[in-house]
Amino acid sequence: MGEILSKYDVLGAFGMTLYLAFFAAIGSLVLGTVVAIMRVSPVRILQVLGAWYVNIIRNIPLTLIMVFSILGALYILGISLADRQSPTYIVDNGVRWAIVALAIYHAAFVCEALRSGVNTVPVGQAQAARSIGGMLFLSK
Secondary structure, three states, X not given: OXXXXXXXXXXXXXXXXXXXXXXXXXXXXXXXXHHHHHHHXXXXXXXXXXXXXXHHHXXXXXXXXXXXXXXXXXXXXXXXXXXXXXXXXXXXXXXHHHHHHHHHHHHHHHHHXXXXXXXXXXXXXXXXXXHHHHHHHHHO
16 A cells, blocks of 8 residues: 555545546536526427437446547547647546536536436425416516
């Protein structure tokens, strides 16, 4: 165990894991909320686009999304998320693309969790909430 700790930067790797998890969680919460709103929207095209996103992204392995984000978006399409003149360009770009890939992947799961929570509210309770909200809005 001591050999591993002396040979590798385990604490640095753990810190990077927390960094990636934190920022990917924020990104996936934002994107997942937008897609969930699309899924429960009364507009049919938004429902279809939201369902398409969830079904496609949930069925693509995370490894493939990570590989596409680095090889496809960065090297083939030339989309860079870091300053090319920076001495840490490669590391910064890799970390930022990892955050984007993790956020895109986990947003589909966040969307389904939020959508299922909205859909479990009974119709009568939703109507009561709308009537109370409408009355509060009208009284102001």
